[in-house]
Amino acid sequence: MSTVHDFAPAAPDGTPHPLAQYRGKVLLVVNTASRCGFTPHYAGLEALWRRHRDAGLVVLGFPCNQFGAQEPGDAEEIARFCTVNYDVTFPLLAKVEVNGAKAEPLFAHLKEARPGLLGTRAIKWNFTKFLVGRDGRVIARFAPRVTPQALEAAVVKALAEAA
Numbered sequence: 710m711s712t713v714h715d716f717a718p719a720a721p722d723g724t725p726h727p728l729a730q731y732r733g734k735v736l737l738v739v740n741t742a743s744r745c746g747f748t749p750h751y752a753g754l755e756a757l758w759r760r761h762r763d764a765g766l767v768v769l770g771f772p773c774n775q776f777g778a779q780e781p782g783d784a785e786e787i788a789r790f791c792t793v794n795y796d797v798t799f800p801l802l803a804k805v806e807v808n809g810a811k812a813e814p815l816f817a818h819l820k821e822a823r824p825g826l827l828g829t830r831a832i833k834w835n836f837t838k839f840l841v842g843r844d845g846r847v848i849a850r851f852a853p854r855v856t857p858q859a860l861e862a863a864v865v866k867a868l869a870e871a872a
Contacts, residue, residue: 712845713738716815718771719803721784726802728815728845734765735867736841737860738819740807740832741770742779743790747836751795753857757864758799764868765843768799771816773807776834780804807832822847842867 714732717725728736739754751770758768772787774780780787784803791797805813807820808831819839820830836853840863848867851860 711818713815713818713841713847714845716818718805718813718815721788721801721803723803726800731767732845733843734767735761735843735864736839737766737768737864738815738839738841739768739770740773740805740816740835740837741801742773742776742835743782743787743794744779745777745835747834747853750836750853750857751791751797755795755797755799757857757860761864761868762799766864766868770797770799770801771807771813772801772804773835774804775806775808779835807837819847819850823850825850825852840864840867842870 713736714729717727720726742748754768758766772780782790788801791801805816807813807816820832823839824830834853838851838855838860839847840849842848849863
């Protein structure tokens with residue numbers, strides 16, 4: 710069975726970003742957008758990252774333009790927006806699709822491992838969050854409306870578990 714560590718999505722410059730480098734870390738994988746009603750989640754994601762990165766949390770943002778064309782910029786524009794408006798320092802990877810035939814393979818894996826409400830696999834909107842354990846297995850999926858602050862207990866619990 711595959712784990713998240715088996716994937717290497719693209720970095721903003723198009724080079725592979727192997728997730729194996731995060732073996733032993735807890736990951737929070739999020740499809741993001743800079744022109745969405747949930748965009749303020751960037752602040753909460755950054756706060757989680759800063760509070761728990763020394764304990765082994767890594768937040769990974771994947772810009773996505775599939776929902777209402779709310780992420781139209783290129784990698785440089787996205788990074789600038791996130792830095793200027795939310796002081797984002799967690800890794801932002803290349804823009805991806807999360808649904809359909811061109812979906813990033815990592816997201817196909819995440820959706821298969823943790824389907825959504827009523828077993829649906831499709832991601833419904835920006836800022837869907839997947840919590841991944843130190844072993845690379847998907848622990849939980851959180852809907853866009855679930856704030857990063859509401860994830861605190863789940864993140865702390867995942868960080869407390871051994872790889």
